[in-house]
Amino acid sequence: MDKTRAYLDHNATAPVRPDVAAAVARALTLPGNPSSIHAEGRAARAALEGARAQVAGLVGAKPGQVVFTSGGTEAANAILSGALHRRVWPEPTHLLHSASEHPCVAAGHRFPDEAVELLPVDAAGVIDLAALDARLTALAEECVLISVHAANNETGVIQPLAEIVARARAHGRSLVHSDAVQAVGKIPLDFSALGLDALTLSGHKFAAPKGVGALVLADDVTLDGAFVRGGGQEKRLRCGTESLPSLVGMGEAARIAAESLPAEAERIAALRDRAAAGVRALAPDAVVFGEGALRLPNTLSFAVPGLDAPAALIALDLAGVAVSSGSACSSGKVARSATLAAMGVPPALAGGALRVSLGWNTVEEDVTRFLHAFERVVTSLYERQGRAA
Structure with missing residues (x-):
């Protein structure tokens, strides 16, 4: 530097951290495609799944819950496409998000305007939980998707995700997504302990290469159909050959962040x-x-x-x-x-x-x-x- x-x-x-750059350089020498079954392909697959486990470890998730993407924006767009739902429920009909969300949420969803409501924040930038309570009460018969970032990109203000999830569970038919792009690697996050339904992250915010990220889905939550169609990679949700060197770099960055x-x-x-x-x-x-x-x-x-x-x-x-x-x-x-x-x-x-x-x-x-x-x-x-x- x-x-x-x-x-x-x-x-x-x-x-990018020096150790991450070194991991990327090593992965560049792997000749195989992670989807191939020969020895070279298996070596590439092992490196890919190692990175998946490292990213999962950083956010308190299971490796099988992590789907790799090109970054936080693509991940958030996929989650907010309207196709996210609990397996026993229909897709959500309303989107509630805080008034201070990143544009990947505020402008990246596919809900009709009349189905989207902004939740106010106070003078410190913290979401108004009473307003959330009121909207959930008013939407008692609807399936609702709540999207609130873990921390704001401009001010660094951390949102009370545990309280938001608790209110969603009390409502009964609500899903909670958190854009955790700014929080991952900076503060401890535990996807499973928080009880989130979906989380999105981006590697370059915690010293990984640009152009890679991930979405994390709870076990009983799914997306209907692929958001990038093709050969069936990433649980058939995000198809296309994975960017192995960059993802290995993200795994290494996740490992270092978790340890530090x-x-x-x-x-x-x-x-x-x-x-x-x-x-x-x-x-x-x-x-x-x-x-x-x-x-x-x-x-x-x-x-x-x-x-x-x-x-x-x-x-x-x-x-x-x-x-x-x-x-x-x-x-x-x-x-x-x-x-x-x-x-x-x-x-x-x-x-x-x-x-x-x-x-x-x-x-x-x-x-x-x-x-x-x-x-x-x-x-x-x-x-x-x-x-x-």
Whole structure:
């Protein structure tokens, strides 16, 4: 890694670990197709199933519950296609999702508009459980799919999945899916203990190669039909020859993440808190989003009144620091953050939101470089405002 720069954008993508890159390189030399029955094919199959077991272990699932995909978006789109159901129930007729979901959920489902309802979040970004109760009561005779992310990609706010699942079970005819893309590898997750019906994840968020992910299905839950049709791979749900080297890399990344929790989370949280304290010392009027809620240990989302996020991003980048805006990005264009809007953050303040997200290769010097660069950004802002920093 280039340590003349501070890469603090792990929530966008985490740099691939050296051990993961080595595992990918070894898998590239396997000549067989995992679906072939000869010795080379069996070796490839063994590597694939080893990776499946490692990913399952990271999220508290059984290997047979894991279906590999091209990433979190494809996995979420498949789950939210309307074809997910418990084997003894019909397919769900309504979708309830939080107002702060990632676009892969908010825009990736196939339910008709009249069958979709947004569940509000409070000022800290936590789902309103009373609103969920009310909607489940109103939909007592319907099959309902609830989709709530494990942790928000912008603020790092962690959602109360256990309480959500408990309410779904009380309703009786509800399924719960969690987009766990930002949480996997950063906090402990136990699919089986939580009682989730479906979970989706993406490898590149926990230092695996880009372009691979997975969905996890409970034993009594199924998808009707393949979401990618073809030769019958991945339980005949996601057909096509698997990207073996990248999946082996994801397995290795999952193994390392599982072994390093919770010590790594504690280390990173200390760096996150040092960054937050530094921001507050430099800009006493800074607002930290989601501060009153449980958050991922690696995520700091904040804004300073009057700060323009795109200009700040450029200034920080020129100073050798990579961070993100708190707003959602599409093809490099910054749009207003739906998450911050759902939290009731005024548009002017949301427009200055910055996200600092740390990871496995973040060290003290990276935080120091960020704070030095941010000091220049704040000094320039306060000078324009006619006040001292």
